[in-house]
Amino acid sequence: MKIKAEQLAQQLKKQLLPVYLLHGDEPLLIQECADHVRRACKAQGFGDRDIIHVENNFTGEELYASNQSISLFADRKIIELRMPTGKPGTAGSKALVDYVANPSPDNVLLIICGKIESASQRSKWFKTVEAAGASVQLWPINARDLPRWIEQRLRALGMQANPDAIELLADRVEGNLLAASQEIHKLQLYAEQETITVETVMAAVADSARYNIFGLIDSCLEGDTLSALKMLQGLKSEGNQVFAILPLFTRELRNLYACAQQIGDGHGIDRVLQNQRIWDSRKRITKIALQKLSLSRITRLIQLANDIDQSAKGMSKANSWDLLEQLITLMTGRELAIAL
Known part of the structure; x- marks a missing residue:
């Protein structure tokens, strides 16, 4: 069933469903809804959590294994499927449909996605998940609201x-x-x-910090590599964490990717920026970024952002700050061999 974000907390009090699908382009609202589900699960004895990151080669094997495995720490657990693109692929789609057909009563599946296009919402996996549990679409808050x-x-x-x-x-x-x-x-x-x-x-x-994340992103969009790297070091020295900085970069890169796709399809840049709800005060620097970043470069940056996310969560040995420095360098239009 479809429910609104403001209805989620009340629904969780009534009944804990086997699967929840959260999707949209607002990281804060996604995070808050996911926290609602986690707290409700914890209150009902779901004391463990498996996190699965969906990438291009997702086969669903991790989902099968997690659903069948017995936790060492708790009798019940949350399986958290993080799927930024909202596209599980052919094998992944089948795995989701199979999971929903026979869910374990000891598990709750929480699927967290970015924006899912209308066509994908008509897919079999999406409809099956929505019918078996609840889907919550997080709409952007427009300037008027x-x-x-x-x-x-x-x-x-x-x-x-x-x-x-x-x-x-x-x-x-x-x-x-x-x-x-x-x-x-x-x-x-x-x-x-x-x-x-x-x-x-x-x-x-x-009284704001001398170095701020928004100024850093603006410098990246404008192609000012030195200023951006200096701001990054400032943020690091002030005790900021990579996982607090990365979501804003991810959001910006998704916007750039959507814009670049539409421009590649022949749409005028002004109309594209309007369609993507780019604020008037940010249109100039967004245009600058789109002039120097190709669709393939933006795709590469999104992949790098995913690597940073895994590193920041301790899932790889790479240094997340070093990777973030590489992302910033590439985002300003420079190549690593030149800038580093």
């Missing part, structure tokens, strides 16, 4: 803000919900039980 979303977040944390302050905060984060969430939590240090005003937001902005 973002102020209301921010206000709701502030209220949930016991804060209130005047309309001008909310508008300023919405302009600052430019539609990035993860950035908005970070800014809202930062405002807790300044609010002191008072209504948040424009002055409060400005004070928080003035």
